[in-house]
Amino acid sequence: MDQTNQMSRIVGVVPGAWGNEAVETTLAALQSVCGDMADCDLLVPGDAGIEQVRELAGHAGIKRVHCITGDGAADRAEPDVAARLVSEALSQTGGSEPATLILTPPGPDGEELAARVAFHMNGNALGRCENVRVEDHGVVATRSAWGGRKQLVLNVSGGLSVASMRAGKPVLDSSRSEAEQFAIDVNVELPPEPSLDQEPTGESLPPVESARFVVSGGRGLNEEGFAQLEQIARKAKGTLGGSLPAVDAGLVPVVRQVGISGKFVTPELYFAVGISGTPQHMAGVSPDTRIVAINKDPEAPIFSMAEAGVVGEWQQLLPEILKALDD
Amino acid sequence: MDILVLLAGVADSRYPLHEVSLDGNGDLAETGQTRRVLGPFDEGALELALKLRDKSETTRVHVLVLGGPNEDALARTVAAFKPDSLRVLELQPCRPWDSALTASQLGAFIRSDNSVPDLVFVGREFGDLDEGSIPVLLAGELEMPMFPLTQFAQWRGGQEQEQEQEQVRLMRERGTSREWLALDNTSYLATVTNDKRNKLRHPLMKNVMMAKKQPVDKVCQATDKAAGVTATSMTDPETTERNVQCRMLEGSVQDQAAAIADYIRQAAG
Numbered sequence: 001m002d003q004t005n006q007m008s009r010i011v012g013v014v015p016g017a018w019g020n021e022a023v024e025t026t027l028a029a030l031q032s033v034c035g036d037m038a039d040c041d042l043l044v045p046g047d048a049g050i051e052q053v054r055e056l057a058g059h060a061g062i063k064r065v066h067c068i069t070g071d072g073a074a075d076r077a078e079p080d081v082a083a084r085l086v087s088e089a090l091s092q093t094g095g096s097e098p099a100t101l102i103l104t105p106p107g108p109d110g111e112e113l114a115a116r117v118a119f120h121m122n123g124n125a126l127g128r129c130e131n132v133r134v135e136d137h138g139v140v141a142t143r144s145a146w147g148g149r150k151q152l153v154l155n156v157s158g159g160l161s162v163a164s165m166r167a168g169k170p171v172l173d174s175s176r177s178e179a180e181q182f183a184i185d186v187n188v189e190l191p192p193e194p195s196l197d198q199e200p201t202g203e204s205l206p207p208v209e210s211a212r213f214v215v216s217g218g219r220g221l222n223e224e225g226f227a228q229l230e231q232i233a234r235k236a237k238g239t240l241g242g243s244l245p246a247v248d249a250g251l252v253p254v255v256r257q258v259g260i261s262g263k264f265v266t267p268e269l270y271f272a273v274g275i276s277g278t279p280q281h282m283a284g285v286s287p288d289t290r291i292v293a294i295n296k297d298p299e300a301p302i303f304s305m306a307e308a309g310v311v312g313e314w315q316q317l318l319p320e321i322l323k324a325l326d327d
Numbered sequence: 328m329d330i331l332v333l334l335a336g337v338a339d340s341r342y343p344l345h346e347v348s349l350d351g352n353g354d355l356a357e358t359g360q361t362r363r364v365l366g367p368f369d370e371g372a373l374e375l376a377l378k379l380r381d382k383s384e385t386t387r388v389h390v391l392v393l394g395g396p397n398e399d400a401l402a403r404t405v406a407a408f409k410p411d412s413l414r415v416l417e418l419q420p421c422r423p424w425d426s427a428l429t430a431s432q433l434g435a436f437i438r439s440d441n442s443v444p445d446l447v448f449v450g451r452e453f454g455d456l457d458e459g460s461i462p463v464l465l466a467g468e469l470e471m472p473m474f475p476l477t478q479f480a481q482w483r484g485g486q487e488q489e490q491e492q493e494q495v496r497l498m499r500e501r502g503t504s505r506e507w508l509a510l511d512n513t514s515y516l517a518t519v520t521n522d523k524r525n526k527l528r529h530p531l532m533k534n535v536m537m538a539k540k541q542p543v544d545k546v547c548q549a550t551d552k553a554a555g556v557t558a559t560s561m562t563d564p565e566t567t568e569r570n571v572q573c574r575m576l577e578g579s580v581q582d583q584a585a586a587i588a589d590y591i592r593q594a595a596g
Contacts, residue, residue, distance in 0.1 A: 108451075108475070111459045112459070112463050114460070115463035115464055118426075118460070118464070120467075124555040124556050126556065127458035128458040128459070140559075145455055145561070146338055146455045147337070147455065150561055151561070151562050152456070153559045153562075154557065154558055154559070155556070156555065159555065191472065194474075195508075195509070197507040198507075200503055200505070202503075203502070212595065213591065215591075236595040237595050238591075248521050248522075248523065249523065254522055255500050261451070261452060261521075269591065271587070271590075271591065290590075292591075303573045304573065305573075306571065306573045307573065307574065307590075308573065308586070309576065310583045312580065317580060317583060317587070320581055320583075324581075324584045325591065327588075
């Protein structure tokens with residue numbers, strides 16, 4: 001691998017070990033900010049999955065991918081470790097014009113990564129943003145507040161800004177060639193790996209972030225309803241999600257929580273059952289995802305976002321949908 | 328063990344949002360009938376601390392409530408759970424959108440306080456204007472390792488054992504694994520997420536009544552540190568344009584179910 005001191009002012013950061021979904025959503029964020037992806041670089045802490053990252057990045061229009069390696073870093077994908085690697089790598093390659101904006105993947109890990117990069121680089125943590133743009137005088141970001149009931153416009157007039165963005169899926173063109181790969185080897189002291197006891201939760205459905213089909217329930221359902229949603233997910237080879245109130249009620253585990261404070265999902269189809277469509281929940285569903293909804297309230301906001309809907313009771317509809325899927 | 332719980336509160340989502348705006352200095356102006364209550368992450372943080380105290384006579388729970396609208400009412404809500412200490416912390420200036428500034432203020436106050444806590448519990452988001460950055464940056468400020476998205480906490484050996492236990496275990500779920508961290512002698516900051524196991528208990532009515540009369544201690548942390556992030560405007564949210572016209576499925580329940588099944592089959596490929 002070659003080495004370079006060139007680095008754009010706008011940089012995406014995503015550990016390859018976080019998987020293709022994280023890589024794609026980071027590329028989508030870069031595309032939404034940059035007019036020309038040739039103006040962006042992608043930094044990849046650790047070399048896990050680097051070939052796949054190069055291919056995806058190239059198809060998204062990125063010209064340069066920098067793989068950061070260091071002693072003991074190969075198997076570490078925690079946000080804090082990634083942040084320390086990125087901080088050291090950028091201090092080596094900053095050149096005359098250091099990075100102005102770093103974008104990380106959406107979701108809890110990506111948001112933690114953004115804050116940690118900001119901390120290690122003495123930058124400004126912008127958090128989970130809806131829009132970010134780089135202007136001559138600095139960075140301007142739009143972010144929701146009060147659970148989506150207000151929007152704040154934030155301005156940073158100097159230094160580094162770090163943000164996480166929920167921009168959905170990137171535009172990929174497979175006729176574009178792979179991005180060129182560069183190596184940045186860093187020497188940085190990493191925090192000790194936490195000693196964790198692990199046990200299986202019994203979860204056997206795929207993660208909610210990477211499924212093509214997500215069926216999701218709200219607080220209006222009960223355990224029987226969620227059991228039926230799970231059956232639908234299994235029959236359709238999709239997965240199960242839920243709203244924050246459903247998680248609070250113990251109907252679905254928090255790792256499946258979709259929404260502003262939960263996971264950001266980008267499936268082909270989101271089947272929302274008993275979900276009203278609050279801004280807090282819908283902030284977790286990609287704008288380019290198609291939605292089908294069941295709700296007993298004809299005025300529920302979800303119907304203004306859904307491609308198709310039924311005003312009705314889940315108790316009647318879910319068993320019939322299961323039967324129909326068997327036909 | 329000394330546990331510090333940081334609580335920011337959130338506007339009660341059951342009511343319309345009170346009047347909020349930015350003043351000429353770019354600071355927050357909140358007027359009208361503010362209803363700040365404990366949010367689900369605040370409640371989880373407080374409940375986990377109370378759970379640990381329930382099982383240990385030497386564990387003390389100290390609470391800092393972020394100052395702001397209806398701070399007395401919010402603090403008295405917390406007082407009903409009988410924390411060992413309770414103070415309202417006013418930040419000057421209070422600009423929660425500037426995570427680094429806010430974390431540095433919180434960190435400076437905690438460091439200057441009498442003793443460093445053994446464990447800090449804070450919701451994964453610190454109030455309505457934070458998106459999860461403040462707790463992460465605070466862990467950095469305090470030079471504490473962070474355990475993110477904690478769902479449950481217990482003394483090592485489990486709750487069924489009556490004798491005093493030595494280690495606290497924190498639990499979170501990731502993917503298909505449940506992960507437990509046993510705390511050593513290092514102080515930790517744990518962010519707390521919502522979970523059925525950390526739903527806040529109901530306080531005793533006699534404690535609620537006592538809390539209504541309890542004076543609330545107030546402390547302040549000021550800084551003249553320059554703002555890194557400035558808020559320039561605040562607006563109503565733009566609705567996400569999905570450019571769809573909802574096709575309302577008509578007919579019998581069976582017809583409606585069949586139409587939905589078609590959508591699902593198509594997505595499943």
